[in-house]
Amino acid sequence: MRIGVLTGGGDCPGLNAALRAVVMASDARGWDVVGFADGWRGPMDADARPLGIDDVADVLDRGGTILGSSRTNPVGVDGGLERVGAGLAAHGCDALVAIGGEDTLGVANTLARTGVSVVGIPKTIDDDLGATDVTIGHSTAVGIATEAVDRVRTTAQSHLRPVVVEVMGRHAGWLALRSAIAGGAQAALIPERPFDLDEVQDRVAASLARRRAPVVVVAEGALPAGGAETVSSGETDAFGHIRLGGVGEWLAARLDERNDADVRAVVLGHVQRGGPPSAFDRELGTRLGLAAVDAVAQGSWGSMAALRGEQVELVALADAVRELKLVPAQQYDAIAPLLR
Amino acid sequence: MRIGVLTGGGDCPGLNAALRAVVMASDARGWDVVGFADGWRGPMDADARPLGIDDVADVLDRGGTILGSSRTNPVGVDGGLERVGAGLAAHGCDALVAIGGEDTLGVANTLARTGVSVVGIPKTIDDDLGATDVTIGHSTAVGIATEAVDRVRTTAQSHLRPVVVEVMGRHAGWLALRSAIAGGAQAALIPERPFDLDEVQDRVAASLARRRAPVVVVAEGALPAGGAETVSSGETDAFGHIRLGGVGEWLAARLDERNDADVRAVVLGHVQRGGPPSAFDRELGTRLGLAAVDAVAQGSWGSMAALRGEQVELVALADAVRELKLVPAQQYDAIAPLLR
Amino acid sequence: MRIGVLTGGGDCPGLNAALRAVVMASDARGWDVVGFADGWRGPMDADARPLGIDDVADVLDRGGTILGSSRTNPVGVDGGLERVGAGLAAHGCDALVAIGGEDTLGVANTLARTGVSVVGIPKTIDDDLGATDVTIGHSTAVGIATEAVDRVRTTAQSHLRPVVVEVMGRHAGWLALRSAIAGGAQAALIPERPFDLDEVQDRVAASLARRRAPVVVVAEGALPAGGAETVSSGETDAFGHIRLGGVGEWLAARLDERNDADVRAVVLGHVQRGGPPSAFDRELGTRLGLAAVDAVAQGSWGSMAALRGEQVELVALADAVRELKLVPAQQYDAIAPLLR
Amino acid sequence: MRIGVLTGGGDCPGLNAALRAVVMASDARGWDVVGFADGWRGPMDADARPLGIDDVADVLDRGGTILGSSRTNPVGVDGGLERVGAGLAAHGCDALVAIGGEDTLGVANTLARTGVSVVGIPKTIDDDLGATDVTIGHSTAVGIATEAVDRVRTTAQSHLRPVVVEVMGRHAGWLALRSAIAGGAQAALIPERPFDLDEVQDRVAASLARRRAPVVVVAEGALPAGGAETVSSGETDAFGHIRLGGVGEWLAARLDERNDADVRAVVLGHVQRGGPPSAFDRELGTRLGLAAVDAVAQGSWGSMAALRGEQVELVALADAVRELKLVPAQQYDAIAPLLR
Known part of the structure; x- marks a missing residue:
């Protein structure tokens, strides 16, 4: 054989x-x-x-x-x-x-x-x-994403600054959900559930009010209620393609407008799928x-x-x-x- | 409530x-x-x-x-x-x-x-x-034990020296089994299955013959066929108690006698249950x-x-x-x- | 006192x-x-x-x-x-x-x-x-960046795909230099030394010719010979600011044009300064x-x-x-x- | 050449x-x-x-x-x-x-x-x-030993139980000293300085009095004031050799006698010199x-x-x-x- x-x-x-x-x-x-x-x-x-x-x-x-x-x-x-x-x-x-x-x-x-x-x-x-x-x-990726949430949390807390962490997941939110749970995030946004920006902002504000820096985990495929056109910036990216995704940066920008704190975005990218x-x-x-x-x-x-x-x-x-x-x-x- | x-x-x-x-x-x-x-x-x-x-x-x-x-x-x-x-x-x-x-x-x-x-x-x-x-x-403990197997493997291989790693598990061998699989061990000895020393030695010898340093993972509760009296040394330990356990060191000693290589034992102990x-x-x-x-x-x-x-x-x-x-x-x- | x-x-x-x-x-x-x-x-x-x-x-x-x-x-x-x-x-x-x-x-x-x-x-x-x-x-940041280089290397190698990793360092290239050495990168670009795109491409091509996926580590403050205007895209980012930096994405785009392989960029960002x-x-x-x-x-x-x-x-x-x-x-x- | x-x-x-x-x-x-x-x-x-x-x-x-x-x-x-x-x-x-x-x-x-x-x-x-x-x-070994100190600390604290961690170092105490500092140990015993058991016990007791579980890091070559004969148990080990070392277990036994708490010893052994x-x-x-x-x-x-x-x-x-x-x-x- x-x-x-x-x-x-x-x-x-x-x-x-x-x-x-x-x-x-x-x-x-x-x-x-x-x-x-x-x-x-x-x-x-x-x-x-x-x-x-x-x-x-x-x-x-x-x-x-x-x-x-x-x-x-x-x-x-x-x-x-x-x-x-x-x-x-x-x-x-x-x-x-x-x-x-x-x-x-x-x-x-x-x-x-x-x-x-x-x-x-x-x-x-x-x-x-x-x-x-x-x-x-999946297990390894959840571990990597959770470690990233842990890391940004300490720096977020030191500056009382919200951080958005974008993880992989175009259609399914398992990675976002699990790393948000394991990392103790204040919001977990997944493709299966269009998110309401006001609700996310409410969580962020409530967390800041407790003097806890909120960490928002968002799957790359998550979208605000209202759809993809909201997120698409219309700009072309460095590769000359229309920028369709980038929900992490988009969301950080929206939260930055709404809060008296610098909001940062981290896009984990390919580190999530490599290593031991x-x-x-x-x-x-x-x-x-x-x-x-x-x-x-x-x-x-x-x-x-x-x-x-x-x-x-x-x-x-x-x-x-x-x-x-x-x-x-x-x-x-x-x-x-x-x-x- | x-x-x-x-x-x-x-x-x-x-x-x-x-x-x-x-x-x-x-x-x-x-x-x-x-x-x-x-x-x-x-x-x-x-x-x-x-x-x-x-x-x-x-x-x-x-x-x-x-x-x-x-x-x-x-x-x-x-x-x-x-x-x-x-x-x-x-x-x-x-x-x-x-x-x-x-x-x-x-x-x-x-x-x-x-x-x-x-x-x-x-x-x-x-x-x-x-x-x-x-x-x-359990998941964390398996991760720690697996990392230990990884670590001893590189040093074992550099000196072509068998290493016995004793992990926790008095009655059930899940931790030994899983860390042996994940660490790529050459033997996994668990309480549920009395082990045959000759068979373990055969695996060790075969591995050395391939110029691969064998790593033997043994649960603290594992016993050789023939029973507890074989392992018990009769000596008293540093605490004045009869030494009943110590299967890791016992096994390393037996393998040391049978092989033209220094055999080492590592007893992981309490590091397996702590930390993040x-x-x-x-x-x-x-x-x-x-x-x-x-x-x-x-x-x-x-x-x-x-x-x-x-x-x-x-x-x-x-x-x-x-x-x-x-x-x-x-x-x-x-x-x-x-x-x- | x-x-x-x-x-x-x-x-x-x-x-x-x-x-x-x-x-x-x-x-x-x-x-x-x-x-x-x-x-x-x-x-x-x-x-x-x-x-x-x-x-x-x-x-x-x-x-x-x-x-x-x-x-x-x-x-x-x-x-x-x-x-x-x-x-x-x-x-x-x-x-x-x-x-x-x-x-x-x-x-x-x-x-x-x-x-x-x-x-x-x-x-x-x-x-x-x-x-x-x-x-x-610094030591912790070098460790995090090196781990990222390790991670992207395994995925890069599996797809024979170059990856650019952008690390922190606006003025000094220590973090980029050390993580490139420790991670075994094929190029290390630092602010102190304007880089020649052709030379980077030569390294990338030579690496691919050996069927080794190149990893390019670039400090956020590194610039191509010719200066900042080359990198600045003129676009505004999601925050409405002119995008001045982004050398990682810029470089990935340039290498993507020059090679018959999808080039990816990873921007490590704030994970580099947090955690234990x-x-x-x-x-x-x-x-x-x-x-x-x-x-x-x-x-x-x-x-x-x-x-x-x-x-x-x-x-x-x-x-x-x-x-x-x-x-x-x-x-x-x-x-x-x-x-x- | x-x-x-x-x-x-x-x-x-x-x-x-x-x-x-x-x-x-x-x-x-x-x-x-x-x-x-x-x-x-x-x-x-x-x-x-x-x-x-x-x-x-x-x-x-x-x-x-x-x-x-x-x-x-x-x-x-x-x-x-x-x-x-x-x-x-x-x-x-x-x-x-x-x-x-x-x-x-x-x-x-x-x-x-x-x-x-x-x-x-x-x-x-x-x-x-x-x-x-x-x-x-050395750097890698210090990292491994420090992680072990971190791990035993959480379990020690949960049970309010002192733990002795024996690390490598027959003649020089660098590894013990650095992992004790980095791990926040309550005592660091090194070969260069014969230790006074009463002084160690004082530290242990003071720590327990604050409801902090003490962790004692001891180099394998450390000895109590008074010399090697104190530590040597006279027993033979599993290999049939006189047990000369074992300062970790010896010390744990002495502390166990002196405190109303179970004292545990962890001997790190060969995990300290392997792995990435x-x-x-x-x-x-x-x-x-x-x-x-x-x-x-x-x-x-x-x-x-x-x-x-x-x-x-x-x-x-x-x-x-x-x-x-x-x-x-x-x-x-x-x-x-x-x-x-």
Whole structure:
């Protein structure tokens, strides 16, 4: 048996833990593994190399992915899926383990429906995939964002100055919600819930009145009630593109106008998805990698290894990618008592 | 409404997050909170003080418990439970939130059965309570132990010298298992599974043969097949007590005899339960604290806030303390391919 | 004897360590300490409170300053220096310990020349004060910036994508230089040395040719040869101000145009000056605080506690603020072999 | 030109940074580098391999040493120094860069006096070498020990229980002194100053009286006034050797007898010398590595790269190894006001 493996989409901490587990579990069964380069580009170009246990001996605590990644999507390319099949065949792969988020696993699901022997492993720092309690990378990102909230809080407090921290999350607010809870923020603004600027300002003012510097955590995809046009500045950015996002800076500017205090914005950006994985992401990546090899052994094509409660189980890829997992209104509303 | 709250048993990171949530959620409902000192000693001695939101404003990222803790158990004291009831009454408490592990929650369960209005929140770095996926403090401890494994690995590798790392866990091996997985150890020895010294040595030798320094993670409660008498040295320790434990040093000595390399032992000890809580433990403590106040509002006496999958639910205290949650054999055996 | 103490300018990690040492050393001598609020605003408004050893018992590992800080400068205010003197007198202060950077210590120096009994302690994350090897806060900031470089490197490498990291440093490049060295960056751009865009691009291209994702560390005050007008976009930012800086985004845009790879910019911002101080900053703050109290005891007015080699010595405030300490050309050129 | 390089003695974080700098600076000059394995064993056995810039591309943030290390000392071996010379010749080395502590650099000094072209780089977590302000590895170790003090403090405080933390340092107390200062310990016991048990107990009791849990930091080489026989228990340890050390456990036992509180001991052990180097150690290792190659270029045989204030300078190896750098009495006494 020879297994192909790839990592697709944005990289994140914990991918290497999953790769390592796939390789070690395969090796223990006497199977070979080949690693495809750069997500779906690898099989499309038949670009792969053998992966043995020595190749993964030192990667457990390394962020990113030793295979490389890309956002190449064979579905949008003429003959793309056929090229994937040909690439797998060229390397003699009997099965493929695809590690990725919505896009990568969506392709895997499509392939599975056409008869390709594929299983999936879920990763995304946004934690917005269905059918699993959590995805690889999310725990580390929450830790990084929480540390940032901790850091800005001490300086905010010293100057009694509100700070807006913009974290990742275009569609789902899990990262913003969790880092706001763990960091003790005074507001948590998420894409699922258009925010009311006056309400945010009320929280900020109430916090300042207690002589506590408020920290506002905002997901990059959060919008004020009224919509995107409010946030878009119309200016072009340094790249010559219309500036559509920038909700963090926009919000800081609005709060700056409304308060007798300098308001600062911090945009965390790519630091959120790099660096050593948390112990949780290493364990999760490892368990999911082991389970994916079990799935291959069982011929559970079209399945995805998922964490459900304390157990790792196999679920249908189709269930994972059907719709984004968003923050439920009730869970969001429950933290209201903390936001002060 | 006035709620009493206490933290009992060994302290751990995340307790203050739970206390803070209990206070803030109560305050939002217009309720008062009093904090009892030092676990069950507090109500037994009617030793408590009011807790307002300013008291918990800066504790989210602080390890330990601002209330203090102790192992005082009213069940073993003549008239102990009555004194608890009197202490609650003396401070006008309508309900009690008890935060603790097996012992503390066992007392809470006993009190609930006698009609006291009590709800529980689970904590223990060992994660050995039933009815919840995980307990407060475990995530942080796994992170600390994993970091230690990372650290000893680099020095072990530089000298090609095996290292034994002893972590906490008298009865349950979760902490050892998880830090071994996350740290990439070559052996993980847990209380649930008597270990075979020859098998451990085989792993060590195989690792050295690959010129990889093996790291052996051992729970303090792990024992070689053959039992406790093997490990007990018979000597008295510096405190004049018979040395019963010390499996880490014992194992290092045995491996030292069997290998042409100096073997070192590291006993992590109390660093595993202190310091800033992980983002996960802060969120978990917060969510469980919020849920405990909901439970009080609902009059769900005898219940415990628990994490089940992605949800926080109320479970019966009796279910949480009925028996220790141990590592299942299947889950332990599943990591065999990684141990090299 | 009663000592006043204040912290001025931008806050940074380690200030509380210095405050604690001032308080504990004073207490050991039987002296009182009062803490003025918000830098020079405190004495100007006679706003102070007593500081005892219990007030500083838990602050050693806390970022920021428990006294608050501000950029209020009495020199620019009519009668400002007199108000400072009156504020000191109002609280019965026999001496003042001023903790701050160039501005704060400049005021202290001016006061000393007019006969006020003042000594200084240097802090600034930029490390650009003279007469001391290093200032409080710099070590922690270098650690944070280096961690960010580490983090973006793993994601950059996974996508083979250059990343520009903008760190603080308007006039001096110490933070950029050190985090670039410690993070293994491919370019380090500092205010002291106008950079040649073509040369930066050559480094980026050479790195990509080796299939290594380049990381470019740039100080916020660095400028391309040709000057500020090159970087200024002319656009107004979200605050309605002309965007003068933004060298990080500007540079990323230029590199994006020149390479067949998406280039990303990360602007670290205020996370660089908050959070728990490094062990070094705690020790440094403590040693400087102890020395400042010694200086008071000796009546060494107009002096500043400074680290010189392994020793803490008293230097003249005038020497510390005479000119900014910049990166010498030779030290900058010496790292050329590393930049690839 | 071909340079040999080796790392000797106990490993520590930052060695790889120095190796990387030696390789990159040599490469920039067009020189070759060969790395000898396992300290002086490498040249004695002519065991070496070429080191190019790709070999050191990913090691900057890695603890330990990619070359391996050992305590092999050619001076004590018949014909040892001749074998070193022959090993260097066998690999065509024109010069040798030796990275190590007292023993390794002592050998280097001996070789230099016999005409071998050798320069040194100082490392030791103990920071007890002369002629340099600090050595590679010390900063990281201080950080780790300080974090441990932070961690045990929160748990100590929660149970109002004294904790003794034993850190490394057989002859010099720098690590104990600095982690005690940075961690806010109530006592710092170092080898240079025999401690008075009654005085330690007084500090412990005073701290408990303030309801502050005392943390006592003790270097492994610290001894009570009266000497080693007091500490030695006479028992044999698990390895069958007489237990000579164990001052941490011994002290905890003595304090346990004297206080109405359970006293705990934590022995940090080998975690202190592993794991990722601090930013400071990475920069220091890099600067010293660059300077060592400069020394080779200048033919400054018998010299050592050293940090002196803000400058890296060349000093005589003989000066570095003449005597251990110990904590001066004055510097130790200065922290007395903090110890409560």
